[in-house]
Amino acid sequence: MGTLKTICVDAKKNDIGVHPYINYVYGFAQSRQDKLINILTFSELERIERVQLPSERLENTRKWMIIGFWLGQRVSDLLTLTKLDIRSAPNGGVYVDIVQRKTKKKLPLVS
Numbered sequence: 001m002g003t004l005k006t007i008c009v010d011a012k013k014n015d016i017g018v019h020p021y022i023n024y025v026y027g028f029a030q031s032r033q034d035k036l037i038n039i040l041t042f043s044e045l046e047r048i049e050r051v052q053l054p055s056e057r058l059e060n061t062r063k064w065m066i067i068g069f070w071l072g073q074r075v076s077d078l079l080t081l082t083k084l085d086i087r088s089a090p091n092g093g094v095y096v097d098i099v100q101r102k103t104k105k106k107l108p109l110v111s
Contacts, residue, residue: 045066073098076102
């Protein structure tokens with residue numbers, strides 16, 4: 001509805017006729033107090049790591065979920081990763097080089 005109202009308001013500004021009812025359409029906003037943030041605890045992550053899965057597809061899904069948990073990145077950023085984005089860190093860990101699609105920020109993440 002918000003997009004529709006935006007289009008109608010823009011049309012009205014450009015002298016394109018719109019129904020007067022558009023003045024009574026209000027956007028839909030969710031208050032910050034209503035938002036729920038779901039998190040995983042470390043014990044829940046361990047349970048996910050141990051659960052027996054019936055297919056390779058679900059095993060692959062689990063791997064991406066765990067990688068996403070540890071890197072804290074959006075799925076759209078994770079699915080663009082290749083082997084070339086992973087390199088050794090001096091501390092024995094790894095760097096994961098990510099360019100975030102939404103913000104265009106280049107992030108080296110240490111794991």
